[in-house]
Amino acid sequence: xxxxxxxxxxxxxxxxxxxxxxxxxxxxxxxxxxxxxxxxxxxxxxxxxxxxxxxxxxxxxxxxxxxxxxxxxxxxxxxxxxxxxxxxxxxxxxxxxxxxxxxxxxxxxxxxx
Amino acid sequence: xxxxxxxxxxxxxxxxxxxxxxxxxxxxxxxxxxxxxxxxxxxxxxxxxxxxxxxxxxxxxxxxxxxxxxxxxxxxxxxxxxxxxxxxxxxxxxxxxxxxxxxxxxxxxxxxx
Numbered sequence: 001x002x003x004x005x006x007x008x009x010x011x012x013x014x015x016x017x018x019x020x021x022x023x024x025x026x027x028x029x030x031x032x033x034x035x036x037x038x039x040x041x042x043x044x045x046x047x048x049x050x051x052x053x054x055x056x057x058x059x060x061x062x063x064x065x066x067x068x069x070x071x072x073x074x075x076x077x078x079x080x081x082x083x084x085x086x087x088x089x090x091x092x093x094x095x096x097x098x099x100x101x102x103x104x105x106x107x108x109x110x111x112x113x
Numbered sequence: 114x115x116x117x118x119x120x121x122x123x124x125x126x127x128x129x130x131x132x133x134x135x136x137x138x139x140x141x142x143x144x145x146x147x148x149x150x151x152x153x154x155x156x157x158x159x160x161x162x163x164x165x166x167x168x169x170x171x172x173x174x175x176x177x178x179x180x181x182x183x184x185x186x187x188x189x190x191x192x193x194x195x196x197x198x199x200x201x202x203x204x205x206x207x208x209x210x211x212x213x214x215x216x217x218x219x220x221x222x223x224x225x226x
Binding site: 004006033041042043044045048056090092101102103104105106107109 | 146148153154155156157158161201213214215216217218219
């Protein structure tokens, strides 16, 4: 099983809503990531969890709140988002260590209205 | 910070070889990766190369690395219409044990039947 599963696939939310994106993997990976990808742009790193602890936060606004409840799950809680936050949100996982492959999910396409 | 550059577009005829180029600036990059992204989808890892290697071949894919010039290329032999996609090169920043990737700008490959 080399699959990273993200739900939902599509999400439309208002600027006052609270929603969560979910990511799950069962490959025994202990590093998990959130990336944001705007249209026609490369993915940009948002957060990295290593052994269920937040190890990197790339200066992401506090309206994005990550959570890693266990080694298989990664959530991204969204609150008071802006229309410019509309993007494809990609989750990835990998072993911790050099040269390991990062596997990506299919992404959640988020539209903020 | 790291800068990873790619040409934006490449068109080839079906059956020809495609060569996608990438340049990077971080000389401490240890691993370099090629990912494929089809429209509306997540990222698929194609192959990766360790920085002490010059070449890696995997079926139709050949990766060449010139570490002195910080130049990476991906050659796809016998290109098929199913190879049409955006191709991202990425390097791994050696800051943490986790596999945080820095992506290039992406090259949109169009295969003409």
